[in-house]
Amino acid sequence: MLKSCPTTIAIITIFALAGCAQTGNNGAGSTARTIQQAIVTSTAPQGWRPFSEDSPWNTKIPEEAIIDHNSDVLLEDLSSGNPLYINMNEWTVTVRYFDSSLAPKHSVRPIFPNRYGPGVEPNKRVPLPEDAITPGAPQAEEFYISLVDPKLNKSWDYRQLARNERGEWSAGFGAEVDLAGTGVAPPWMVAARPDASAGPRPSGIPLMAGLIRAEEIKAGKIDHALAFAYNSPRSGIFVSPASTALDARPGQENNVFGLPMGARIQLDPQYDIENTLLSPGAKVVARALQDYGMILVDYAGSTTLFAEKSPENADQWSGVLGPSDLQLLFTPEFMAANFRVLELGNKMPGVPVPQ
Numbered sequence: 001m002l003k004s005c006p007t008t009i010a011i012i013t014i015f016a017l018a019g020c021a022q023t024g025n026n027g028a029g030s031t032a033r034t035i036q037q038a039i040v041t042s043t044a045p046q047g048w049r050p051f052s053e054d055s056p057w058n059t060k061i062p063e064e065a066i067i068d069h070n071s072d073v074l075l076e077d078l079s080s081g082n083p084l085y086i087n088m089n090e091w092t093v094t095v096r097y098f099d100s101s102l103a104p105k106h107s108v109r110p111i112f113p114n115r116y117g118p119g120v121e122p123n124k125r126v127p128l129p130e131d132a133i134t135p136g137a138p139q140a141e142e143f144y145i146s147l148v149d150p151k152l153n154k155s156w157d158y159r160q161l162a163r164n165e166r167g168e169w170s171a172g173f174g175a176e177v178d179l180a181g182t183g184v185a186p187p188w189m190v191a192a193r194p195d196a197s198a199g200p201r202p203s204g205i206p207l208m209a210g211l212i213r214a215e216e217i218k219a220g221k222i223d224h225a226l227a228f229a230y231n232s233p234r235s236g237i238f239v240s241p242a243s244t245a246l247d248a249r250p251g252q253e254n255n256v257f258g259l260p261m262g263a264r265i266q267l268d269p270q271y272d273i274e275n276t277l278l279s280p281g282a283k284v285v286a287r288a289l290q291d292y293g294m295i296l297v298d299y300a301g302s303t304t305l306f307a308e309k310s311p312e313n314a315d316q317w318s319g320v321l322g323p324s325d326l327q328l329l330f331t332p333e334f335m336a337a338n339f340r341v342l343e344l345g346n347k348m349p350g351v352p353v354p355q
Contacts, residue, residue, distance in 0.1 A: 049223060061293055066342065075341060087300075087306050090138075095145075095148055095207075096132065099149060104128065105126060107123060107169070111171065112173075118196045146207040182241075184240060189350065222284060224292055230296070230299075245349065246261050266339065267339055279325045
C-alpha cells in the first residue's frame with residue numbers, strides 16, 4: 001500500500017495485510033556469483049512484454065466496451081484527490097533483470113508466519129542474487145522488488161525484501177510469477193491454498209503488471225494497461241484481474257465506497273491528446289490510458305501510476321518522462337469528467353485467510 005504526493009517524495013502507509021516469503025535455512029553453500037554476473041541486462045530485451053497476448057493487461061479496450069452503471073459515482077473520489085502522479089524513484093517497483101540459472105539459491109524467512117505465495121514454499125530455495133537489494137537503501141526505494149528472468153519468463157516478486165547481518169533473507173511477502181501466463185490468479189477462495197493467489201500487493205496482481213518502462217516511452221507506444229493506486233479504494237471487495245481485496249485499516253470497518261481492487265478505468269478515447277501541452281512522453285502515457293486504460297492494484301495516499309525503477313540504469317528516465325509530467329492536464333476535475341469505469345463484473349469478497 002503506497003502513498004505518493006504530486007510534488008513531493010512519496011510516503012508509505014503500511015497496513016496489517018501482509019504475507020511472507022518462504023521459510024528455511026539460508027543457502028550457505030550457494031555459489032558466490034554476484035548479481036553483476038547473474039544480470040542479463042539492465043533493461044528487458046527489446047520488444048519483450050510480460051504476460052500472454054490474451055492477458056487483460058495486453059488486451060485493448062474494445063470500442064463497444066460496457067461502461068459501469070455507477071461510473072460517475074465511482075469516480076467521485078478522484079475529484080477529491082491530486083493531479084495524476086507517476087511514482088518513479090520511490091514507492092514504485094524496483095526491477096532487476098537477471099539470469100536465474102547463475103544466481104545462488106537461498107531460502108527467505110517469512111516476516112509473518114505461514115504467509116507465503118506460490119513458488120516460495122517453506123524451505124524451498126529460490127534464485128536470489130547476492131545484491132538483490134541495495135545496501136542502505138531507504139524502504140521507500142525498494143519496498144517492492146521484482147527479480148525478473150526474461151529468458152524463462154518468470155519473476156520473483158517481494159515486498160520488504162531484506163537481509164540481516166548473518167546473510168539471512170526475509171520478506172513481508174514473496175511469490176513466483178509466470179510471466180508467460182495471463183498474470184491473473186484464481187480468486188483466493190478457490191485456490192488450493194488462499195495465499196497461492198496472493199502477492200506483495202493487496203490486489204494479488206503481479207508487480208510487473210502495468211509498469212511504465214523507459215523503452216516504451218522512447219519507442220512512442222505502450223502496448224498494455226497501466227497500474228494505478230489512489231487514496232480511497234473500496235476494501236473487502238475485488239474484481240478480476242485482482243485475486244484478493246484490500247483489507248480494512250486496523251480497527252476500522254471496510255470502506256464500502258470507491259473502486260475495488262482490479263477495477264479498470266479508461267480515458268475517453270475521443271479526447272484530443274495531441275493538441276495538449278503535455279510532454280511527448282506524457283502523451284505516450286495518455287494514449288495508453290485511452291487504448292488500454294489503467295487497473296487499480298494498490299492503495300496510495302494519492303492518485304498515481306508506477307514506472308519501472310532500475311538501479312542498474314539510474315538515468316533511464318532523464319529527458320524521457322518525469323513524475324509530474326501528467327499533472328498539467330490530469331487534474332482531479334479532468335479525471336472525474338473524462339475517465340469512465342468499465343463494467344466491474346463479478347464482485348468477490350474478502351482477503352486470504354492463512355492456513
